[in-house]
Amino acid sequence: MSGAPIRSVVVAGGGITGWAAAAALKRRLPHLDVAILAIAPPEDAFADRIPATLPSVLAFHGDLGLSEGDAIVRTRAGFRLGTRFVGWTQGLPDYVHSYGAHGQAIAGSAFHQHWLRTGDAAFDRYAPAAALGREGRFLLPGEPPVDGYEYGLVLDLSAQTAMLRAFARHLGVREAAGDLRGVRHRADGSVEAIETEAGTLAADLFVDATGPAARLRSTMEGARTDWRRWLPCDRLAIETVPATAAPASLDTVEAAAAGWRYRIEGAVRTTTGACWSSVHDPRPGGIAFAAGSHAEPWAKNVVAIGDAATVVEPLEWTNLHLALSGIDRLVTMMPDRDCAPVETAEFNRQARDEATRVRDFLLLHYVTARRPEPFWRDMAAVELPDTLAHTLTQFAERGRLPFYEEETFARDSWLAVLLGQGVRPRRIDPMVEAIDPAPIIAGMARHREALAAAAARAHPCRLSSGASPTGPLMNEHTIRQVVIVGGGTAGWMAAAAFSRFLANGVTRITLVESDEIGTVGVGEATIPPILTFNRMLGIDEGEFLRETAGTFKLGIEFVDWGGLGERYFHPFGFHGRDLQGVHFHQLWLRERARHPIPDISAWSMSAVAAGMGKFGRPAPDAQSAVKDLLYAFHFDAGRYAAFLRRYAERGGVTRIEGKIEGVETRAQDGHVASVTLADGQRIEGDLFVDCSGFRGLLIEEALKTGYDDWTRWLPADRAVAVPCALPGEPDPFTRATARGSGWQWRIPLQHRMGNGLVYSSRFMDDDAAEAELLANLEGEPLADPRRIRFTTGRRRQCWNKNVVALGLSSGFIEPLESTSIHFIQSGIARLIALFPDLRFDPIERDEYNRQMRDLYEDVRDFVVLHYKATRRSDTPFWNHCRTMDVPESLQRKIDLFRAKGRVFREGQELFATTSWVAVCLGQHIVPETHEPAADALDEEKVAAALAQMYEEYQAVAQRLPTHAEFIAKSGAASPLAAPRPAEPALPTFSFENETPFADRNFSL
């Protein structure tokens, strides 16, 4: 083995595949000299011809570091949520294959098993993306129920190729024009150089992206395996017409006599056509192709990518996906110059397995279809390849699907097609049979209705990026200027999210902040929905932790709340597993009545791991209870805002530094027209987002919206905060310790501990509070204490006229359950979902205000619960809290819990059963008895199940790494508070600036 690294690569092929390969190689392996022979892609290179893509294209763009603006908006891509299949099985309605979860697992069993037993509505009715698509709407994944799905794009192929070309050249890829004349080999059969019209191109490695002809790879040994007996379609027609006014977010594939017809609606054009078998339908026309795949796409120093490796019909639009996946694989497996067989063999194995499973998935559509024509009868009788036969046998027996490593389509996709085409297993999971179906049926109906309602509320193609500035979705009512006032956590979270989701090419986003005023500077503990926010923004978790010096949080430990000397844990995730439709805590209550058992937190994966100082990332398909672990983060608030600022500015947000001294409103409707800075600069806007903190510069000072004061239920109105040195390794949880007139928080970060005392000025003065905080620190203080005043409550309308208040300007509930950042996130998600146009329809505003009011009130009740449910009588403060009246809505919940431990989640309430159970039990609201339904279960079996779960949580937690070990491996910040390393030297890429292209061509 030479061990010499590969220095130069030549890519042959100038379609999307070729340019994507060149860009990815140069971007991710910058030391390489990458040249491309940009031959126009042939008509049968489907990866370069089919506009519909799978969700993987977005990850590919993300890995390249392309902004949403460049990769989607400026290339005029549209969004797609899936495919509607019509007429594939006679007698059955059409069905939708969308990407992502269908329903949720129930009592530890897969959702489809329950559906098979009880489902009375189509399987796709439980898929958020399908629900949206069927309504002709689009919404980016956000909060439940419209979460947990992915989407693909409909590309404008020429704009996408141009963007990738501009990007690759910006990175330094050299471009050669002309056609391929010949291939020169060395004695060992490897390629030495390719001959072009303009000269010779030599390299260490060659990437063949020339389409099915595989003009480089075909000059070497080995041929494609023929798949025509399984995929007999061999003609494809492609036609385009101008786009419709509101493109559908689902494409359509309709079965025909000898194949299928399709329609893909993009933002710029609609693509239609047909794919058929010329043996069964000899009509002329169409592009000829023959399905098959190379067993060895990589031979010597030539790697075939995309259609050069695998040719399949575009059913399910896998062609570009396979190409991008091959590029990814090549980048990760880049060998030395001698291309050792052990590396190429692994590349070939993975590529082969992946292509084989794609073939099986496509064939699945044919062999499970039921139609009378000869083509379909032939397909129904075809002898199956082993892998597909295995899958179908497993499914037919008990509805199970075997696991394959290199699978393009997730289990839910296989299920969507199998169940959509009427395939049913002989039996279902016996565990499911044992469960009472009534609550499951009711739960499924609720889920379905929630999805349908959420879909109906979404905007028609709201975020389809049909957004060339002149695109069909933009009109004279489109909001053109959004002004965010304030650059604290709220301002930058909003700016980051808008930069991604309002990137329509028209709406400009400006943020104004004042260094002189500064931010509140606290707010460092979060709750699990923050994971969704990060996912929506495509934020890498390791990078996020590094940049914010973050740690993981598994819940909150409450000390001295129920009574002095007591502690309990409020975990994320849930307690145990429900059995036969009965909530776990009901079983625990019954068991506890029989004999003493451990605290309920021993049945929470998050609590058990937290107790041991352990952490592990829960893979959703993990076989062990680790998948029950749910987490959030602690982070440094200042670094978080800075991190989001970089993100937002990369996405095109303009930041203006300056103090706002004037707000101008319009005479005719009272809307805010502009804000004026101290230096006289006037900033106009259509929509203003008030993130100015407690004062509410626009929502209150300018619009006089009004505020509901909730101090009578939550008397704390002051806080004093101070960071201190870490006393040891950071715990994976927040601690809230009740004190005489309030409580103290303790938030461990990687480089310090955040501390603060929240208290009521009626019961304690500021100096005493500061002294109490300093006396209770576990390490040296690292700064002067900072005093903060607040009034608990909420703005009467979070959205008033053209101002939407986010963050502290919208209201404040003390940070006992770390909910404020969630209010911001939730406000942003709702604002995006209800985003107005210049007409400011009151329906959207009222809906937003209703949802935010409910959220605030639900959280208020949950936080008040902690004060009310106490036995403490040692100070006037606690006597006041214990004996105060509480909101009627909370009293009802307490009474329900006290009677039989019942918890009902109302509407979209944030805190669910686990939370209420943890706090009520932890603070002595103990149910008089349990639900009668729990008595129906066999006592001994329940006891055994509890014992088994207990053991499992303990054993799994033991095996996890410590929290500190996990952070060190996956997201350690550079040594103590070190500044972020400088951004890569590469100047920022913008497709807009790159066109027309600066001539950086190279000469041979």
Ligand SMILES: Cc1cc2nc3c(=O)[nH]c(=O)nc-3n(C[C@H](O)[C@H](O)[C@H](O)COP(=O)(O)OP(=O)(O)OC[C@H]3O[C@@H](n4cnc5c(N)ncnc54)[C@H](O)[C@@H]3O)c2cc1C
């Ligand atoms: C004691 C305490 C503890 C907290 N702990 C948590 C927690 O653990 N978890 C959690 O989720 N939340 C917590 N929060 C809430 C959290 O801190 C806030 O929700 C979050 O920081 C958002 O603040 P903001 O961006 O709305 O306001 P700020 O941080 O106050 O930002 C206001 C911005 O507006 C700008 N501004 C104001 N006036 C002008 C002007 N005239 N001209 C120009 N710019 C102006 C300021 O410069 C600043 O950039 C806590 C809050 C407090 C008070």
